[in-house]
Amino acid sequence: MPTSSKSISSSSEDDSEVRRGPWTLEEDNLLIHYITDHGEGRWNLLAKRSGLRRTGKSCRLRWLNYLKPDIKRGNLTPQEQLLILELHSKWGNRWSKIAQHLPGRTDNEIKNYWRTRVQKQARLFKIDTNSTTFQDIIRRFWMPRLLQKIQESSSSGLFVQDSAIPQPLDNCHQQPPPAAEPPQAIQSLDYHVSESMNMPEICQLSEYPIGPFHAIVNDNDYDTFVKGCYYADNNSYEMEAFHLGSMPALGNFENSTSNSHVAENNWAENDFSGSVRNMDELWQIRN
DNA sequence: AACCAATGCAACCGCCTGAGG
DNA sequence: TCCTCAGGCGGTTGCATTGGT
Numbered sequence: 588m589p590t591s592s593k594s595i596s597s598s599s600e601d602d603s604e605v606r607r608g609p610w611t612l613e614e615d616n617l618l619i620h621y622i623t624d625h626g627e628g629r630w631n632l633l634a635k636r637s638g639l640r641r642t643g644k645s646c647r648l649r650w651l652n653y654l655k656p657d658i659k660r661g662n663l664t665p666q667e668q669l670l671i672l673e674l675h676s677k678w679g680n681r682w683s684k685i686a687q688h689l690p691g692r693t694d695n696e697i698k699n700y701w702r703t704r705v706q707k708q709a710r711l712f713k714i715d716t717n718s719t720t721f722q723d724i725i726r727r728f729w730m731p732r733l734l735q736k737i738q739e740s741s742s743s744g745l746f747v748q749d750s751a752i753p754q755p756l757d758n759c760h761q762q763p764p765p766a767a768e769p770p771q772a773i774q775s776l777d778y779h780v781s782e783s784m785n786m787p788e789i790c791q792l793s794e795y796p797i798g799p800f801h802a803i804v805n806d807n808d809y810d811t812f813v814k815g816c817y818y819a820d821n822n823s824y825e826m827e828a829f830h831l832g833s834m835p836a837l838g839n840f841e842n843s844t845s846n847s848h849v850a851e852n853n854w855a856e857n858d859f860s861g862s863v864r865n866m867d868e869l870w871q872i873r874n
Numbered sequence: 875a876a877c878c879a880a881t882g883c884a885a886c887c888g889c890c891t892g893a894g895g
Numbered sequence: 896t897c898c899t900c901a902g903g904c905g906g907t908t909g910c911a912t913t914g915g916t
Contacts, residue, residue: 607886609910631901647902648885683904698905699883707881 606640610649614639618646619654652693659691663700665736671697672705672725672733679717 606614621637627650630643639646652658663671667689674685680701682694689697705725709716714724 609884629901642886643901644887644903645885652884680905694904695884702906703882 605642607645610653614641615649615654618650622650652695657691658693663692663696665733665740667692668700669730669733669737671700672730675701675705676722676725 610618617637617639618633621633621639625633625636630647632643633639634641634643634646637646641649670689671685674688678684680698682698682701686692686694686697706716709721712721712724714721
């Protein structure tokens with residue numbers, strides 16, 4: 588997609604007007620060169636002196652979200668998704684804070700992930716993302732599924748690293764300059780999620796009580812949720828977590844909420860390969 | 875092939891905060 | 896204490912792309 592085809596609010600005949608809309612290759616180069624020479628910061632000054640007819644804010648955003656050398660592109664890995672789910676349960680919509688724990692990922696990217704993937708699920712099931720029910724569903728179905736993915740990819744020798752796949756950079760006219768060093772491994776984080784990390788460890792990262800069935804569960808919520816599963820596709824990590832095949836029968840779900848333990852089992856060590864047909868089966872594996 | 879709806883994501887907007895005068 | 900400004904943040908929008916019919 589040629590960026591220049593997108594509409595830009597300013598007109599070429601009015602040079603004094605601030606440009607808006609998609610950035611052009613020329614603008615990107617100007618910004619990169621200016622920052623290379625003068626460094627980041629003083630964005631309004633930068634905008635004036637660099638010759639860009641952009642606001643300082645726009646320059647800052649373009650640099651931080653797109654042009655900065657250590658920006659990681661491509662799909663979020665299961666590890667990163669897991670971390671986002673975990674940290675969001677802890678901090679809520681503190682995107683920049685969450686982004687600090689995902690090297691190379693921007694708050695904007697994480698926010699988009701949450702809105703387009705996670706909130707989509709909540710909408711499908713008519714569940715508020717802030718509700719205990721939804722938090723519980725994430726912890727009990729989605730996160731284990733991601734752990735399973737991590738497990739599978741590590742056991743097959745394929746470390747899932749979608750970011751290695753080039754993304755169609757329709758809106759970027761050049762690859763950002765390569766990072767001086769590869770993005771820090773997630774292992775280096777204080778909240779690290781390694782392939783070997785098990786569910787209790789993951790959950791202990793949070794203040795959220797993880798007793799898998801601790802939550803006060805409303806029958807109607809789960810009824811809605813289970814019904815919603817019929818309409819969910821299962822083409823992605825996140826969707827697979829909600830696939831009907833991995834959902835409990837409602838009654839079993841309710842029963843299992845009352846007598847389960849968390850700590851003694853290592854989710855990641857269980858062989859979940861092959862689909863788990865229902866929650867009973869899952870809990871047999873787990874317990 | 876053409877159309878349409880859904881999706882993903884870059885970019886913008888408005889508000890808030892903190893620093894400096 | 897007040898004002899101004901820069902920077903940062905979360906929410907929202909616009910549009911190219913994708914997928915389905």
